[in-house]
Amino acid sequence: MQIGDEQIYRARDYDRSQRVRIVAVDRRKKTARYEVEFLDGEDAGKQENVSANRLRGPWAEVAGYDEMMANWERLAAFELTGPEQTAASTVFEALIPASVAEWEWSPVRWVTTIFDPVALEPLIGLPANELIDQVDSFTTADGEVLSAEGTLKLAEFACRVNPHPVLQWVIEDERRYRDKTKRGAPIVHDGHETTTDPEWEYQWYLEHGRPVHELLRGWCGHRAVTMNERLAAAEAEVQRLDVLITRLIDQMKDNGHSIFAEVMERVHEEERITPANYRPVVDRPLKPSEIPVRYERAPRRWGYNRW
Numbered sequence: 616m617q618i619g620d621e622q623i624y625r626a627r628d629y630d631r632s633q634r635v636r637i638v639a640v641d642r643r644k645k646t647a648r649y650e651v652e653f654l655d656g657e658d659a660g661k662q663e664n665v666s667a668n669r670l671r672g673p674w675a676e677v678a679g680y681d682e683m684m685a686n687w688e689r690l691a692a693f694e695l696t697g698p699e700q701t702a703a704s705t706v707f708e709a710l711i712p713a714s715v716a717e718w719e720w721s722p723v724r725w726v727t728t729i730f731d732p733v734a735l736e737p738l739i740g741l742p743a744n745e746l747i748d749q750v751d752s753f754t755t756a757d758g759e760v761l762s763a764e765g766t767l768k769l770a771e772f773a774c775r776v777n778p779h780p781v782l783q784w785v786i787e788d789e790r791r792y793r794d795k796t797k798r799g800a801p802i803v804h805d806g807h808e809t810t811t812d813p814e815w816e817y818q819w820y821l822e823h824g825r826p827v828h829e830l831l832r833g834w835c836g837h838r839a840v841t842m843n844e845r846l847a848a849a850e851a852e853v854q855r856l857d858v859l860i861t862r863l864i865d866q867m868k869d870n871g872h873s874i875f876a877e878v879m880e881r882v883h884e885e886e887r888i889t890p891a892n893y894r895p896v897v898d899r900p901l902k903p904s905e906i907p908v909r910y911e912r913a914p915r916r917w918g919y920n921r922w
Contacts, residue, residue, distance in 0.1 A: 739772035778835035
């Protein structure tokens with residue numbers, strides 16, 4: 616920016632745009648400051664020393680700038696709660712690649728820019744246009760920008776399509792909270808290592824942790840939650856029985872039943888049911904030439920005489 620340039624002036628993001636002219640530039644500090652003169656309205660002729668972030672661009676582009684800022688102001692009207700913010704960021708990290716869509720930090724927090732609508736569709740289970748039509752949005756050079764409400768809907772649709780990673784995160788996070796509410800969490804206070812109060816940890820969980828878990832489970836749906844819990848319970852039960860059988864086999868070996876214990880150990884390992892062998896294998900019928908020939912010797916009939 617040079618002396619004589621006419622600029623868009625806004626003291627705050629959503630204030631009215633004003634036309635100013637740069638009359639002097641102060642470059643004595645690390646960040647330059649500008650002496651501007653207001654050209655229109657009640658402030659015409661007034662001069663003010665301002666920083667560069669209040670000058671938003673050439674005055675010739677004011678119409679496009681005002682339209683863009685009006686769009687951002689409209690999207691800023693919808694705000695997310697703390698649990699909604701945590702849940703949305705968790706889903707984006709687990710399910711949405713940054714090259715496809717990403718929630719924004721500035722100028723409005725928790726809006727989402729869709730960079731690749733085609734790649735997004737299989738991730739949310741519906742055409743991107745259907746999602747865009749349900750919420751406030753506008754188009755920029757980078758892509759379609761959704762309001763914070765659109766961010767929540769996108770996260771919910773992604774959970775319905777692929778709930779397993781999200782539910783696994785919920786279970787692991789609950790385990791971390793469970794450990795903290797039993798023993799506290801290690802912290803450093805005034806240079807000394809100590810632990811937090813389990814009661815305080817439990818209160819924090821009630822206020823911040825559990826609402827996030829309930830919201831994510833609601834997005835994934837009852838059926839997905841139930842199936843995930845049944846699968847996790849089945850795997851845990853298999854692990855418990857495996858440990859129990861190992862202990863029994865070791866006990867038999869110690870009590871002099873080593874041969875039987877070795878047989879049971881081998882059978883337990885060889886006949887283990889895994890995802891790789893659970894499905895029945897359907898083979899094609901063998902051709903006659905492929906059927907192995909088995910010879911059997913007929914028993915001799917003693918005492919029989921055909922003459």
